[in-house]
Amino acid sequence: EDKVVQSPLSLVVHEGDTVTLNCSYEVTNFRSLLWYKQEKKAPTFLFMLTSSGIEKKSGRLSSILDKKELSSILNITATQTGDSAIYLCAVVGIISGSARQLTFGSGTQLTVLP
Template identity: 90%
Template sequence: EDKVVQSPLSLVVHEGDTVTLNCSYEVTNFRSLLWYKQEKKAPTFLFMLTSSGIEKKSGRLSSILDKKELFSILNITATQTGDSAIYLCAGISAGGTSYGKLTFGQGTILTVHP
């Protein structure tokens, strides 16, 4: 059974801090790993990582994938209160009847205090 585990489950920081969120995965026929930010009901897409060692960057957020060790990290530098959200990672499989099925982790709840 596919499994995605995130850590920590919750994190409380102050504005300006840098945080690192972890995601490890065991996904059959792994294709890609995705990161989402969930503030209200619907998660919004952040990154898709398919190749090892290539950092994806968007403003203060960056992420990298290690396919040998089966994990990914999401870094947020100079955090702001607007970064407070649940951060979800998901592994996506490819091939057979599982193509496109995402397995989500339980999420990391990030709280940024002013």
């Protein structure tokens, strides 16, 4: 069974700090890894990492995929209170044939204090 583990479960920092969120996975026939931000309801897409794209950056956020270690990190620099959210890591695996599924971790609850 596919498995995604995120750490830490929760994190409290002050504005301006830099944070690193971790994600490790055990997935059959890995295809890609995605990061989402969930504030209240709908998770919003941040990054997709694949074998051909192992590092992504957007503003203060960046992410790296380590296929050897079966893990990924999400970095947020100069954190702001608006970064407070649950950050979800998800991995795409092939179940069988053309059937695929997205397996999520439990998320990291990030709280940024002013």
